[in-house]
Amino acid sequence: MDAFVALANGMAVAIQPMNLLYALIGVLLGTAVGVLPGIGPALTVALLLPVTYKLDPGGSLIMFAGIYYGGMYGGSTTAILINTPGESASMATALEGNKMAKAGRGGPALATAAIGSFVAGTIATIGLAFLAPWLVDFAVNFGPEDYFALMCVAFVTVSATFGNSPVRGLTSLFIGLTLGLVGIDKLTGQARLAFGIPELLDGVEVTTLAVGLFAVGEALYVVSRRHHSEEKLEPVRGSLWMTREDWKRSWKPWLRGTMFGFPIGALPAGGAEIPTFLSYSTEKRLTKHPEEFGKGAIEGVAGPEAANNASAAGTLVPLLTLGLPTSATAAMMLAGFQQYGLNPGPLLFAERPELVWGLIASLFIANVMLLVLNLPLVGLWVKLLAIPQPWLYAGILVFATTGTIAAKPSVVELSMLAGFGVMGFLMRRFDFPIAPVVIGLILGPIAESQLRRAMSISLGDPMALLQSPVSATLLAIALIALVAPFVMQGLGRFKANED
Amino acid sequence: MSDLPQDPASRRVDPAGVVIALALAGLAAVLVWDASQLQSNNPYGMGPHAMPIVIAVGLGILAIGNLVEALRGNLPERESADPKAVWLILGGLAMLIAIIGLGGGFILATTALFVTTATAFGRRAILADLVIGLVLTTLIYVAFSRLLTLSLPAGPLERLF
Numbered sequence: 001m002d003a004f005v006a007l008a009n010g011m012a013v014a015i016q017p018m019n020l021l022y023a024l025i026g027v028l029l030g031t032a033v034g035v036l037p038g039i040g041p042a043l044t045v046a047l048l049l050p051v052t053y054k055l056d057p058g059g060s061l062i063m064f065a066g067i068y069y070g071g072m073y074g075g076s077t078t079a080i081l082i083n084t085p086g087e088s089a090s091m092a093t094a095l096e097g098n099k100m101a102k103a104g105r106g107g108p109a110l111a112t113a114a115i116g117s118f119v120a121g122t123i124a125t126i127g128l129a130f131l132a133p134w135l136v137d138f139a140v141n142f143g144p145e146d147y148f149a150l151m152c153v154a155f156v157t158v159s160a161t162f163g164n165s166p167v168r169g170l171t172s173l174f175i176g177l178t179l180g181l182v183g184i185d186k187l188t189g190q191a192r193l194a195f196g197i198p199e200l201l202d203g204v205e206v207t208t209l210a211v212g213l214f215a216v217g218e219a220l221y222v223v224s225r226r227h228h229s230e231e232k233l234e235p236v237r238g239s240l241w242m243t244r245e246d247w248k249r250s251w252k253p254w255l256r257g258t259m260f261g262f263p264i265g266a267l268p269a270g271g272a273e274i275p276t277f278l279s280y281s282t283e284k285r286l287t288k289h290p291e292e293f294g295k296g297a298i299e300g301v302a303g304p305e306a307a308n309n310a311s312a313a314g315t316l317v318p319l320l321t322l323g324l325p326t327s328a329t330a331a332m333m334l335a336g337f338q339q340y341g342l343n344p345g346p347l348l349f350a351e352r353p354e355l356v357w358g359l360i361a362s363l364f365i366a367n368v369m370l371l372v373l374n375l376p377l378v379g380l381w382v383k384l385l386a387i388p389q390p391w392l393y394a395g396i397l398v399f400a401t402t403g404t405i406a407a408k409p410s411v412v413e414l415s416m417l418a419g420f421g422v423m424g425f426l427m428r429r430f431d432f433p434i435a436p437v438v439i440g441l442i443l444g445p446i447a448e449s450q451l452r453r454a455m456s457i458s459l460g461d462p463m464a465l466l467q468s469p470v471s472a473t474l475l476a477i478a479l480i481a482l483v484a485p486f487v488m489q490g491l492g493r494f495k496a497n498e499d
Numbered sequence: 500m501s502d503l504p505q506d507p508a509s510r511r512v513d514p515a516g517v518v519i520a521l522a523l524a525g526l527a528a529v530l531v532w533d534a535s536q537l538q539s540n541n542p543y544g545m546g547p548h549a550m551p552i553v554i555a556v557g558l559g560i561l562a563i564g565n566l567v568e569a570l571r572g573n574l575p576e577r578e579s580a581d582p583k584a585v586w587l588i589l590g591g592l593a594m595l596i597a598i599i600g601l602g603g604g605f606i607l608a609t610t611a612l613f614v615t616t617a618t619a620f621g622r623r624a625i626l627a628d629l630v631i632g633l634v635l636t637t638l639i640y641v642a643f644s645r646l647l648t649l650s651l652p653a654g655p656l657e658r659l660f
Contacts, residue, residue: 050647053649164575165568165573167564167568168565170557170561171564171565174554174557178558181530188537188538188546188547190537190547192547192551216592219588223585223587223588223619224582224584224585225578225579225581226620226621227581390616390619390628391617391622391628391631393620394613394616394617394628395635397612397613397616398609398632398636398639399639401592401608401612402605402639402643402651405609405651405652406643406650409652411596411599414592414596418593430516430519430574431575448550451550
């Protein structure tokens with residue numbers, strides 16, 4: 001019942017006219033930026049962070065909710081119409097969605113994506129509203145060693161367990177952890193890895209890192225292989241609306257996608273790829289029209305899109321209740337909280353309930369706004385997609401650097417942006433995942449301070465980490481998740497050698 | 500299975516992978532050196548140098564892991580790249596940093612980046628792009644300074660407003 005009251009209070013915050021306006025601006029900006037090819041939701045949030053600098057925390061977080069969902073919706077539009085998913089979570093959508101667009105059914109593909117996102121987002125946000133207070137009650141009793149162990153689980157699952165190569169994923173994570181060390185150590189006031197440069201004493205900005213890796217890195221990567229790929233924008237032909245048959249084939253995949261997306265997103269399991277591909281393969285197996293798969297089956301768009309959105313709402317569960325980001329986008333949301341000195345977690349629920357529940361209520365509102373706005377405005381978004389590539393990337397880079405210039409107009413900061421851009425380019429070229437770097441940077445310092453707090457309570461006895469049952473269990477999970485992929489690889493090699 | 504080391508074609512040592520492994524080992528060394536400069540006056544618990552050492556050990560292990568991958572030739576295939584275009588954008592970023600550093604202002608700096616990026620992506624109409632860049636960045640400047648009241652660095656052009 002508590003959740004109902006709290007949510008109602010949040011709704012009262014969210015429907016204040018100014019906050020509605022912030023949500024609307026967030027949704028429009030988020031979709032407009034998210035629809036640009038190569039820009040996923042994480043970069044959308046990173047790019048638009050400076051826009052919210054001057055707002056109060058409440059309004060800014062509400063705008064964020066809009067940007068977040070708008071960016072997700074924009075990403076799926078790009079995936080369907082030009083087959084360049086801005087992020088791996090939209091890859092499954094692109095598989096069937098782009099085929100539908102080529103077959104002249106772009107309208108229904110966009111519609112099932114939009115309505116599926118709405119259904120999934122709404123159910124998942126309800127799930128968030130009910131799960132959050134329960135988790136908060138549980139997390140209130142967490143000691144620093146439990147938090148540290150929880151972050152170890154997140155580190156491992158985000159970098160090593162999923163993805164192509166655990167070695168490359170962990171390398172990305174450790175680069176992020178190294179960057180997290182830069183700056184003044186809060187407990188002793190000593191500078192680490194600052195090399196006498198005053199600008200480095202404050203540490204590495206998460207936005208500078210994210211914009212450098214995602215925006216500059218992507219632009220460099222796309223230009224380097226400009227001769228390899230030809231992007232083709234599929235015009236939206238025919239009716240925008242779904243037929244009765246489309247509805248009949250969509251509603252079950254929406255619900256099934258939500259069932260995959262929300263729990264997996266809420267676990268610290270890292271990203272939306274797994275639920276989207278699970279949903280895709282499930283729909284492929286259950287469909288009554290198997291012959292259409294690979295040629296543009298509507299189930300293959302409806303399911304993964306719902307899974308994608310549900311897992312996005314799911315990642316907000318660990319973020320809001322535990323302060324634990326498990327995707328690059330969630331890491332950017334955490335950066336958004338931190339710019340106001342707010343730390344998500346059980347305390348924030350107790351101290352600033354109007355902020356947290358206002359944010360959760362705004363997710364509902366953003367969802368409704370997207371549904372109402374996006375289908376009628378699809379023509380406008382398609383025009384944005386038609387911007388010629390040279391101007392598009394030139395504009396992206398101008399906007400990306402503008403954010404850094406507005407935050408810190410220093411030569412050092414801009415050089416770091418360029419340096420992270422080169423790093424992002426090389427990481428793409430050598431297939432290192434990028435999200436673990438961002439998560440390492442933002443979560444590394446938090447993990448360190450929790451560990452040091454635990455150690456000073458136990459007077460330096462490391463066994464304290466194993467004496468708490470929660471922390472011991474979590475560390476065991478982290479260890480298993482770390483070792484499992486290597487063991488599996490070894491088994492795979494062993495089997496192959498037997499043949 | 501094509502990604503197995505038996506395949507003679509993929510067994511070739513990847514020099515780029517060796518460079519990556521060396522860079523990680525170098526980073527680990529920098530961490531250890533930096534941690535050794537720190538004072539630890541904390542008799543109980545962890546000092547500020549503990550975490551850097553842990554991360555350095557991790558980087559060292561990963562350097563070995565990357566080296567093994569490189570020697571086995573397990574790195575992913577790479578397509579040929581166009582280095583000229585990449586350098587053009589990096590040149591644009593360098594120009595942007597120089598103009599900001601020398602007080603040339605936001606509009607000139609970002610216009611330089613706009614034109615070089617558009618050229619890197621194959622445009623050959625520098626004059627037209629210059630005009631587009633100027634208009635776009637002026638609009639951004641006005642929007643940021645008037646609507647969002649965020650100050651961007653001012654140079655000769657910005658003072659006209």
